[in-house]
Each structure stands twice: as structure tokens, then as C-alpha cells.
Amino acid sequence: MIGVQPVKDAFVAEITGVDVRHLSDEEFEQLYAAWLQYGVLRLRNQSIDENELQAFSARFGPLEELPFGRMSEADKAKVKNRYVTQLSNILVDGKPIGGLGNAEANWHSDMTYVENPPPASVLLGVEIPPAGGDTYFADQYAAYEALPDELRVRIADLTIKHDAAHTSIGKLRPGFDAFDDPRDAPGAIHSIVQTHEETRRKALYLGRREWAFIPGLSIEESEKLLDELWDYAALPAIVWQQKWQPYDLIIWDNRRVLHRRDDFDPQSRRLMKRCQVLARPVHT
Ligand code: OGA
Ligand code: MN
Secondary structure (H helix, E strand, O other): OOEEEEEEOOEEEEEEOOOHHHOOHHHHHHHHHHHHHHOEEEEOOOOOOHHHHHHHHHHHOOEOOOOOOOOOHHHHHOOOOOOOEEEEOOEEOOEEOOEEOOOOEEEEOOOOOOOOOOOEEEEEEEEOOOOOOOEEEEEHHHHHHHOOHHHHHHHOOOEEEOOOOEOOOOOEOOOOOOOOOHHHOOOOEEEOEEEOOOOOOEEEOOOOOOOOEOOOOOHHHHHHHHHHHHHHHOOHHHEEEEOOOOOOEEEEEOOOEEEEEOOOOOOOOOEEEEEEEOOOOOOO
């Protein structure tokens, strides 16, 4: 039996007694069930390498490739491992070895700008700065439940177009051109309220605030309604803060939670490795 200690009501659990390299099928099923129940799991002291991270993550389902955007095939071919993303501010030969740098990353879910966003993200802390760089998670089941009835009715049939062009630190992804009107943003359209495909619970599904647009509304109405919804997305009572230790492993349900990251001193080093699951496995 694996240990499952709720950290925050029905959101976030600490998993104990587990080495992710040696999980039986039965233990993995327990972990998977806990992940569905809590949305965010933390496992401490998982001193694993990239291959082990990839092998463990693949138990959640086939893996997604890195968020390449429109990177050329030639540049893609230079990437060492297409399934493990590095997030880092560390420079080697003057070039960053990973994405997101040291800047603050705004609230987002990963890759909601594609048709089928990854259900699971698995993030390993490798090098952690002495201060800053904390990651926060917000429960979007709870956000949906916190909405006033009137607002819930208003969004029942509305969608959001999720911008594919910018990262969560606001930088243009490779191959995208700048624009100044959210209606021009490229990206996938998803319902604002999503019924979780496995738990059948309803979640608010906002993706990210920047460059979002609600099709069918005027730009002013869209901006106003988005601001109104974002007031509920990260209420303090539904947010949990992760203070990283090296080799913390966090697995979140990207269908249910938003996350963001604090900035940190550019002089200190931070290195994270992440796998994303392309689709959920067929579970009985
Ligand atoms: C991510 C992400 C935040 C962090 O892995 O998708 O947004 O703490 N990371 O590095
Ligand atoms: Mn992210």
C-alpha cells in the first residue's frame, strides 16, 4: 500500500513510501486513483534520471512531445530528448538549457491551446534556488463551485479561444508572429466549463488570461467576462503553494488545475524536468 496524506482538503496529497522506479501495477493503480481524487500529488526524494522520469510518466499514458510550437524540423532534430522538457534559467555557452528562464510565469494550464491538451504533467525539481521559484496550484473544481449561479448560467454554453503564440512568461513561441488583438490569436477553442472525462466533475477551464477570447462576444464583453471569471480561478482558499526541495516530483491533473510560478534571482540556478502525457491510458 502506498501512503496518501491529504494536504489540503480534497486537493493535493503527499504520497509516501514510494520509489517511482519500483512501483507494482497495483501500487500504480493506487497512485492513479489518488491523482484523480486530489488533482495534485507530491512525492519527495525521487532521485531519478531523465529516462526514469520518462518511464514513470509513460505509465499515465502515451507521452506528448515537447511544446515545440512551430519550431523547424532541423531545430527539433537537435533536441536531445523529445519527451523530457527542461525548464531552467541555466546558461551553457551563453544559451539557456531550458524554457521559462527566471521570470514569473502567470496562471495557466499546460498546452490548452492544442485540440487535445495533456491530461497529466509530471514535474521533477532537480536544482532549486535558495529563494523564490515556488509553484502554485489552483483547484478548478473548487473555482467552478465558487461561481455565483448567475455566472455559471451565463458561461454554460460559451467557449474560450486559447492563445498558442505565447508562453506563460509572455514570450512569443518560435515561428509565431506578434499581434495586438486577442481575436487574432491562433489556438484551439474549448468550452469554458469542462466535465472531467474520468471523474465526471465539472471544472472551470480558463487556460490562461493573456490573449484569451470568448468567441461570439465583442472584444469588450469578452475582456469583461474573462476578468470576472479569473476573479474566481485563484481564490486564496483554493490555492496551494509548493516550496520545492531537490527531487520533489509533482504530478498534476492538467484538466483540473491551474499553476503559476514565482520569479527568482537570475544569479541562482533552477533546473526542472517535465514529461507530459498525450492522452489518458485506457483504464478499466
Ligand atoms: C510547467 C510549469 C512551473 C515551474 O512545468 O508546466 O509551468 O515551477 N512549471 O517551473
Ligand atoms: Mn506550465
